[in-house]
Amino acid sequence: MNFETVIGLEIHAELKTKTKIFCSCSTEFGAEPNANTCPICMGLPGTLPVLNEEVVNLAIKAGKALGCDINLYNKMDRKNYFYPDLPKAYQTSQYDIPICSNGLVEFNYEGKDVKVRLNRIHIEEDAGKLVHVEGEPISLIDYNRVGVPLAEIVTEPDIRSVGEAVAFMKALKGILEYAEVSDCRMEEGSLRCDANISLRPVGQEEFGTRVELKNINSFRELQKALEKEEKRQRELYQFNEGHKVVQETRRWDSGKGKTIPMRTKEEAHDYRYFREPDLAPIIISSEQVEAIKNSLPEMPDEKRERFLKEYSLSEKEVDILIGDKGLATYFEVVVDKGATPKIAANWILGDILRILKEKKLESKDIAVLPEKLAELIKVIEAGKISTTAGKEVLDELFVTDDAVMDIIEKKGLMQISSSDELEKMVLEVIDNNPKSVEDFKTGKTQAASFLMGQVMKMSKGKANPKLAKEMIDKKLMEI
Ligand code: ADP
Ligand code: ZN
Ligand code: MG
Numbered sequence: 001m002n003f004e005t006v007i008g009l010e011i012h013a014e015l016k017t018k019t020k021i022f023c024s025c026s027t028e029f030g031a032e033p034n035a036n037t038c039p040i041c042m043g044l045p046g047t048l049p050v051l052n053e054e055v056v057n058l059a060i061k062a063g064k065a066l067g068c069d070i071n072l073y074n075k076m077d078r079k080n081y082f083y084p085d086l087p088k089a090y091q092t093s094q095y096d097i098p099i100c101s102n103g104l105v106e107f108n109y110e111g112k113d114v115k116v117r118l119n120r121i122h123i124e125e126d127a128g129k130l131v132h133v134e135g136e137p138i139s140l141i142d143y144n145r146v147g148v149p150l151a152e153i154v155t156e157p158d159i160r161s162v163g164e165a166v167a168f169m170k171a172l173k174g175i176l177e178y179a180e181v182s183d184c185r186m187e188e189g190s191l192r193c194d195a196n197i198s199l200r201p202v203g204q205e206e207f208g209t210r211v212e213l214k215n216i217n218s219f220r221e222l223q224k225a226l227e228k229e230e231k232r233q234r235e236l237y238q239f240n241e242g243h244k245v246v247q248e249t250r251r252w253d254s255g256k257g258k259t260i261p262m263r264t265k266e267e268a269h270d271y272r273y274f275r276e277p278d279l280a281p282i283i284i285s286s287e288q289v290e291a292i293k294n295s296l297p298e299m300p301d302e303k304r305e306r307f308l309k310e311y312s313l314s315e316k317e318v319d320i321l322i323g324d325k326g327l328a329t330y331f332e333v334v335v336d337k338g339a340t341p342k343i344a345a346n347w348i349l350g351d352i353l354r355i356l357k358e359k360k361l362e363s364k365d366i367a368v369l370p371e372k373l374a375e376l377i378k379v380i381e382a383g384k385i386s387t388t389a390g391k392e393v394l395d396e397l398f399v400t401d402d403a404v405m406d407i408i409e410k411k412g413l414m415q416i417s418s419s420d421e422l423e424k425m426v427l428e429v430i431d432n433n434p435k436s437v438e439d440f441k442t443g444k445t446q447a448a449s450f451l452m453g454q455v456m457k458m459s460k461g462k463a464n465p466k467l468a469k470e471m472i473d474k475k476l477m478e479i
Pocket of ligand 2: 024
């Protein structure tokens with residue numbers, strides 16, 4: 001029997017605020033353990049939360065970027081459960097009236113336009129982090145992350161393959177980054193997801209039993225965890241053991257490469273949700289929503305359209321640039337500083353990406369000022385240095401602050417473009433190679449290429465190839 005895969009994701013994105021959701025502690029990542037804490041986020045009795053307005057603004061912004069309806073009246077609720085990294089023993093979240101409802105993410109996957117509906121976005125506080133000490137029967141708790149604001153984005157079960165799920169996450173990350181609502185640093189946990197997956201026989205309308213995979217924080221892990229779970233479920237169904245697919249939460253163990261049961265899925269009533277009595281409802285005006293909507297910068301698909309229209313680049317080139325906001329911005333500044341778009345894209349997608357990869361850097365770390373790359377491109381286009389020499393200069397620009405022309409001079413890379421100098425070399429090469437000249441005269445045109453090679457050799461690669469070629473052709477015709 002053929003099975004169809006059904007996936008729905010619940011994504012947690014840390015909202016980019018300076019301070020936490022209910023207190024004024026810093027949200028900075030990487031501080032000393034427990035340095036960013038106070039009685040409020042530590043959940044001490046007698047303290048009262050105050051909602052950070054910026055959290056509401058960023059959630060509205062995320063909602064507008066993702067095509068959601070904003071609920072002008074919404075409220076916070078308590079989700080009760082005990083966990084050592086949750087000092088209040090309840091998480092302040094949103095239950096029946098989230099800040100955003102509905103929404104849609106559209107993206108391209110393998111040439112197909114895919115639409116994934118969003119069910120909701122709600123705001124809540126993050127929990128702390130447990131550090132299990134290797135080989136010792138103790139765990140340490142870092143409460144710095146407690147109270148960092150999160151937007152939880154819940155999709156409908158509209159995703160139909162593992163590849164689509166990964167492509168969706170990439171598209172979503174792009175939108176959140178462009179909207180500047182979250183840093184989306186997956187390696188720091190500021191963007192992570194729980195993946196729900198089930199299978200059903202092709203043609204069956206009813207969904208199968210789903211399994212939830214917890215806390216996945218990279219595209220690769222998402223892909224691997226889903227593939228593994230998809231295979232596990234498929235095998236159970238194929239061996240008529242479908243009843244063994246139970247609704248549960250499983251943890252992805254990347255080291256072991258498999259999913260491990262954590263707990264059977266809890267129902268909403270297990271959480272004893274109730275209205276947060278310490279916080280007033282959140283009331284938003286439509287003017288506020290309108291103003292935030294208007295403040296949204298250009299989103300990835302708009303930028304994509306514009307890039308395709310404004311610059312003569314291929315779709316593939318545009319997609320790579322757009323896929324990384326930092327890269328797209330860098331490209332536009334380089335073009336703005338006078339570089340030809342196509343050539344700028346070639347350099348950025350070729351050598352710059354290569355260097356970033358070698359140095360394990362991200363686009364935000366491109367050490368070469370865009371005006372310097374633009375200058376380098378212009379110098380090459382003017383034929384003052386060769387493309388090969390240009391690559392050498394670029395490598396140097398990544399490690400020094402020197403000016404482009406200084407590097408070219410220091411390394412002696414300037415091309416020989418003076419016709420006097422070129423003529424001298426061409427004549428000498430012609431004199432030294434009478435056989436080739438003879439060949440050329442009898443119609444063997446490739447002899448000219450050989451002579452060209454000799455000129456390049458004599459000039460140690462510095463002859464301007466275009467001018468040298470013209471000069472050789474001219475001299476050969478004159479003989
Ligand atoms: P709960 O109320 O238990 O949180 P929801 O209906 O809100 O469950 O769904 C949680 C997530 O699971 C959503 O992202 C949803 O798309 C996804 N989901 C629901 N049913 C299925 C299913 N049968 N297969 C895969 N994903 C599912
Ligand atoms: Zn605090
Ligand atoms: Mg739900």
